[in-house]
Amino acid sequence: MNGVHDMGGMDGFGKVEPESNEPMFHEEWESRVLAMVRAMGAAGAFNIDTSRFYRETLPPDVYLSSSYYKKWFLGLEEMLIEKGYLTREEVAAGHAIQPAKALMHGKFDLGQVERIMVRGKFARTAPAPAKFNIGDRVRARNIHPTTHTRLPRYVRGHVGVVELNHGCHVFPDSAAMELGENPQWLYTVVFEGSDLWGADGDPTSKVSIDAFEPYLDPA
């Protein structure tokens, strides 16, 4: 979707402000939110792409004015309600009222912690040979789905060069909408800064994205 989360190339957000000696969490509740997201995801309530989509679909003013973990919290709560794991009534009451919905991988308990400290695997068996080779010129498709996609707006319609082939991966556009993993070839595609931004870009810059095959046409 063309949401405010797709920020690459936008102006007006001001300077980057690094914080020296930044703590890992600024508030204790942030750590609880992180843990709940990881735990419920690992228990099978949702996949990583679906959780990203719920953050992206927060109203734009909420997205822009909420802290990072506040967005995580709001996305988590809404997603768990919509997926039937809890109800608005329970959220208002602050207690369980309805029976639980079964989780695909069962309750998240202490024995599960170790396995989530290593990233999940996203590589899948290829259903077909790769369409593109390293060095091929490709054009990012001019697509504007209202559902989840990982093709940022700032590259759409532009021509780049395939630089790396990462193999076949879970396709976020399908997985986020719970339409299955639909594995697709994944490439690093590099664009000249001056192609993306014209005379307003930095001629010494190159920008790459990791693009799934359905995002690309031969150029």
Added chain:
Amino acid sequence: MSEHHHHHDHDHSELSETELRVRALETILTEKGYVEPAALDAIIQAYETKIGPHNGARVVAKAWTDPAFKTALLEDGSKAIGTLGHVSRVGDHLVVVENTPQRHNMVVCTLCSCYPWEMLGLPPVWYKAAPYRSRAVKDPRGVLADFDVTLPKDMEIRVWDSTAETRFLVLPMRPEGTEGWSEEQLAELVTRDSMIGTGFPKTPGAPS
């Protein structure tokens, strides 16, 4: 409501509202039998103790001292790091990109906050915030200026937008004046930002 209580609520109204909502959610998830609170504590503890830029720093220092490891690292980051028993376990799809006198690399996630957690820990707020995510791809030198980093005018600057489940780690250039240093000494020079590409390693002898 007592005056004291009222005052407290007023000062922390926004935070306490979020805090209450987060607590309520955890209560519901616990009561419904979805999560064990002790498992949530353990997740937090693991993030606080096991991951962090010290992991990335050891990988970088190893690459600076061991040419065969460096070659393997640039060829397949996940595989090469997997051979180092002392570094936290790394997931698949880690790509290590090398800074050279001709090219500087910088990593961003314009769409959300993708970041090599196992190598660098949880990302800092600025990495996840709009100013960095919006400008890194259009005006990377302007962003670097916010970090007091200046590159030679004709140096290529390469920005890696982490739009998939691949993760990127920058291998910075080894500082001059470190000939004969041990891996442990070198690791001390490797900063988090130097592995994101928004900084350089520390210089030997300079105040930290």
